[in-house]
Amino acid sequence: MAKIERDDIYVISRHSDLRKSEIHALLQQHVYTNAASWKKFLRIFFMALGVGFLVAGIIMFFAYNWDSLGKFSKIGLIEILIVITVSLVLLTKLKQDIKNICLTGASVLVGVLFAVFGQIYQTGANAYDFFLGWTISITLWVFVAGFGPLWLIYLLLINTTVVLYSEQVAGNWSTAFVYTLIFAINLFALVIFVLLSESRRLLKMPSWFVKTLALATVACTTIGITAGIFGGPDPAFYVLILLTIISYGAGILYSLKKKRAFFLSIIPFSLVIIISDLLLNLGSDASMFFITFLFVIISVTLIIRNLISLQKKWAVE
Amino acid sequence: MLKSSANRTPAIDEEKILSEYQEANTGKSGIAIKALSVFGGIAASLFFLAFLFLAGLYESETGMLIFGLIFIAASIIVNSRFDNIIVDTASISFYLIGFFLLGVGLGSIHVNENMICLIFVAVALLTLIIIQNYIFSFISLLIINGSLFALIIFSFSNNMIHLLLTMQVIAIVYLFLHESAFISASPKISKLYQPIRTGMVLSFLCGLVLIARKDLFSTGSYYLLATSIVIIIALLYVAFHLLVVLNVTKPNDKILVYGIATLMFIPTIMAPAISGCLLVILLSFFVRHRGGFILGIGALIYFICQYYYDLEYSLLQKSYFLIGSGILFVLIYLVTIKKLVTNAKT
Numbered sequence: 001m002a003k004i005e006r007d008d009i010y011v012i013s014r015h016s017d018l019r020k021s022e023i024h025a026l027l028q029q030h031v032y033t034n035a036a037s038w039k040k041f042l043r044i045f046f047m048a049l050g051v052g053f054l055v056a057g058i059i060m061f062f063a064y065n066w067d068s069l070g071k072f073s074k075i076g077l078i079e080i081l082i083v084i085t086v087s088l089v090l091l092t093k094l095k096q097d098i099k100n101i102c103l104t105g106a107s108v109l110v111g112v113l114f115a116v117f118g119q120i121y122q123t124g125a126n127a128y129d130f131f132l133g134w135t136i137s138i139t140l141w142v143f144v145a146g147f148g149p150l151w152l153i154y155l156l157l158i159n160t161t162v163v164l165y166s167e168q169v170a171g172n173w174s175t176a177f178v179y180t181l182i183f184a185i186n187l188f189a190l191v192i193f194v195l196l197s198e199s200r201r202l203l204k205m206p207s208w209f210v211k212t213l214a215l216a217t218v219a220c221t222t223i224g225i226t227a228g229i230f231g232g233p234d235p236a237f238y239v240l241i242l243l244t245i246i247s248y249g250a251g252i253l254y255s256l257k258k259k260r261a262f263f264l265s266i267i268p269f270s271l272v273i274i275i276s277d278l279l280l281n282l283g284s285d286a287s288m289f290f291i292t293f294l295f296v297i298i299s300v301t302l303i304i305r306n307l308i309s310l311q312k313k314w315a316v317e
Numbered sequence: 318m319l320k321s322s323a324n325r326t327p328a329i330d331e332e333k334i335l336s337e338y339q340e341a342n343t344g345k346s347g348i349a350i351k352a353l354s355v356f357g358g359i360a361a362s363l364f365f366l367a368f369l370f371l372a373g374l375y376e377s378e379t380g381m382l383i384f385g386l387i388f389i390a391a392s393i394i395v396n397s398r399f400d401n402i403i404v405d406t407a408s409i410s411f412y413l414i415g416f417f418l419l420g421v422g423l424g425s426i427h428v429n430e431n432m433i434c435l436i437f438v439a440v441a442l443l444t445l446i447i448i449q450n451y452i453f454s455f456i457s458l459l460i461i462n463g464s465l466f467a468l469i470i471f472s473f474s475n476n477m478i479h480l481l482l483t484m485q486v487i488a489i490v491y492l493f494l495h496e497s498a499f500i501s502a503s504p505k506i507s508k509l510y511q512p513i514r515t516g517m518v519l520s521f522l523c524g525l526v527l528i529a530r531k532d533l534f535s536t537g538s539y540y541l542l543a544t545s546i547v548i549i550i551a552l553l554y555v556a557f558h559l560l561v562v563l564n565v566t567k568p569n570d571k572i573l574v575y576g577i578a579t580l581m582f583i584p585t586i587m588a589p590a591i592s593g594c595l596l597v598i599l600l601s602f603f604v605r606h607r608g609g610f611i612l613g614i615g616a617l618i619y620f621i622c623q624y625y626y627d628l629e630y631s632l633l634q635k636s637y638f639l640i641g642s643g644i645l646f647v648l649i650y651l652v653t654i655k656k657l658v659t660n661a662k663t
Binding site for chain 1 (some may be wrong): 349350352353354356357358360361364365367368371372405406409496497498500501504507559562563566601602603604605621624625629632633635636637638639640641642643644645646647649650653654
């Protein structure tokens with residue numbers, strides 16, 4: 001028997017005379033969270049809130065106090081905290097999720113450490129090497145933990161480092177080149193994670209992580225191509241287009257093969273945005289907007305229609 | 318997909334169920350598709366609006382009013398007659414454009430802003446009654462809540478927002494925990510349930526943003542406290558339901574749970590935004606509503622980061638609040654860990 005989902009209960013209730021108590025019982029049995037899930041959730045919930053609030057409080061504490069503390073006490077305190085959190089991970093027998101949260105806290109503390117160092121020695125605000133140092137320091141932890149939120153932080157740091165580097169050091173990099181580079185980096189990470197999720201079950205990342213990464217990657221290139229359309233021509237821009245075509249094609253093929261709708265919705269949507277930009281770049285008078293309006297409506301409708309028919313086809317198989 | 322009902326033999330119209338499955342309706346429940354049609358609708362309506370204004374509609378006040386009403390009415394009528402995807406996307410965008418034109422039109426004939434908000438609420442309410450399409454109902458609910466917020470802002474009665482938030486809290490708790498009551502009511506209400514539930518959560522979180530950004534929007538501290546207390550009472554009510562799920566029977570354990578539920582929120586008593594988010598997170602997890610869960614977590618992170626910029630307390634005080642809360646949660650974890658693990662093994 002197939003698993004009963006919430007939508008099934010809705011449909012059934014609309015066409016039968018099930019009473020309120022019966023529907024409630026059905027919902028409780030098949031849809032609502034059960035006791036075991038609640039217990040796991042509450043464990044993670046309390047620990048995550050505890051660590052999260054503590055770290056946030058500590059960050060604010062240092063923001064307030066930095067004038068009165070001496071150099072050594074400031075840096076020393078943070079280093080002690082890092083040692084404590086990492087010891088919690090290595091030496092105790094806490095659950096894996098809790099340990100991952102502690103490690104994430106430690107990684108953020110590393111950033112705090114470098115930030116304080118930067119403030120003391122006036123290395124400059126938002127210096128790219130601050131982010132670079134932070135990224136490199138936590139690399140080992142990120143790889144070892146394989147924890148979704150930590151990987152997201154790590155990728156965010158890599159992106160920030162690259163962007164700041166391009167602003168502060170490599171001033172001769174064109175905007176298109178920066179977008180291409182960012183897109184390439186995120187794409188590389190995405191491909192690795194998608195391939196990993198296929199081959200080795202052990203290193204499987206949660207699907208929300210892959211989806212968020214995919215969304216960010218597609219957003220990178222959409223913004224990059226938009227900027228390129230309205231800006232001037234640039235050799236890097238053509239590389240970006242080529243890369244995008246290849247990756248979008250691969251993405252669509254992959255989704256069709258694996259029967260996952262997510263890529264199939266964001267990639268066409270990105271294409272709609274890009275083509276709209278192209279249209280608007282041709283002219284910005286009233287008729288152009290009307291044409292773009294028609295285009296958006298028709299294309300989104302077609303995309304949704306195809307997605308639905310695909311979903312129905314997959315549901316049957 | 319045949320289902321077997323678990324208990325006594327209720328009257329089930331199997332044919333109608335099968336036909337509803339075969340309709341396009343069931344495919345629409347994917348969130349990717351919903352998001353696509355909302356974004357597509359908004360993008361398309363922006364373009365159409367630009368077209369209208371470039372073509373000179375902005376000059377004519379009555380023109381805008383008439384077009385606004387026509388668009389709203391037409392989108393509702395067309396959507397209720399025809400039921401396919403093209404109609405959905407186009408009608409959403411015309412619906413939104415209609416409201417925009419209505420607003421600008423009314424504004425240009427110098428109607429009071431408060432009146433405009435009330436008119437919006439009335440029109441959106443009518444839409445909810447007339448048509449039960451997910452996206453339409455969702456957007457209509459957002460328009461109702463948004464207009465109420467705007468009404469509060471325009472009439473400079475900032476403290477009223479706490480009344481609105483309190484009503485939203487009560488509505489959300491009732492909606493989430495009494496799902497079966499709504500579904501077993503008329504088919505209309507059953508179809509309206511999901512979009513209204515999600516819409517209320519989104520509106521509530523946005524409302525919390527208003528009271529968290531004290532630089533943009535100031536309210537009295539007593540009212541803030543009142544809202545906070547309402548949220549804590551709501552959380553206790555959720556705890557009450559949770560006790561049933563977790564099969565907690567011993568009175569000592571019950572007191573422990575209620576004690577934790579209250580104690581958790583003492584440090585954040587003057588920051589109802591944070592406790593509000595936690596309420597949304599817990600409720601969403603209770604009924605397995607993924608959208609609300611994610612929204613709640615995202616909002617929580619936002620509010621904690623935003624707390625940094627709150628000028629009402631010094632950074633030192635804020636850090637003490639957070640560290641205190643953090644330690645409290647870790648303590649709660651340590652106290653409950655035995656119960657949360659050993660019971661799982663049985």
